[in-house]
Amino acid sequence: MVRLTVDLRQGGHAITAGGSRFLILSAGYLGSLLIGAAIFLAAHRGRSDRAVLAGLGVLLGGVALWAVRDMIGFALCAAAALAMLAAARFLPVAAADLILRLIGLTSLIYVPLDIFDDTLRRSGEISDARLLATEIGGATVVWGALWLAVSLVVIALTLRAGLGRGRG
Secondary structure, three states: OOEEEEEOOOEEEEEOOOOOHHHHHHHHHHHHHHHHHHHHHHHHHOOOHHHHHHHHHHHHHHHHHHOEOOHHHHHHHHHHHHHHHHHHHHOOHHHHHHHHHHHHHHHHHHHHHHHHHHHHHOOOOOOHHHHHHHHHOOOHHHHHHHHHHHHHHHHHHHHHHHOOOOOO
């Protein structure tokens, strides 16, 4: 990662050097999906909610310091990191568990909405799907539909694994 910017209109821009273009262009959608699933399942199955929340706070703070170069993005990342660290330190375990579940579910639910908006509703505008279609082949809507299908399957599997059973 060379540079990361955050846009208040639900977007951002990453400048990278090297790596797989397919993975990089897919990471915004599918990376958020997998991270959301992991956080949700960690909250459901784990007994170390405070440690997980603190770890996320430290990780987000590191991202803010290492990669975010615009003031809005840095302020948002730093504030969220500090809030996570404070919640992990001062709130009861049940509150940390709820926060993790909300972060996980929000990440999961947002992905198909973002994919639909970026790749299907506005398929003619520049997006990761359009760049992928240009560089690898296919149409923007095909990549969007593929990512949308993957996201719905992952969400269903995550909810199936994470709901209906007690903490283990």
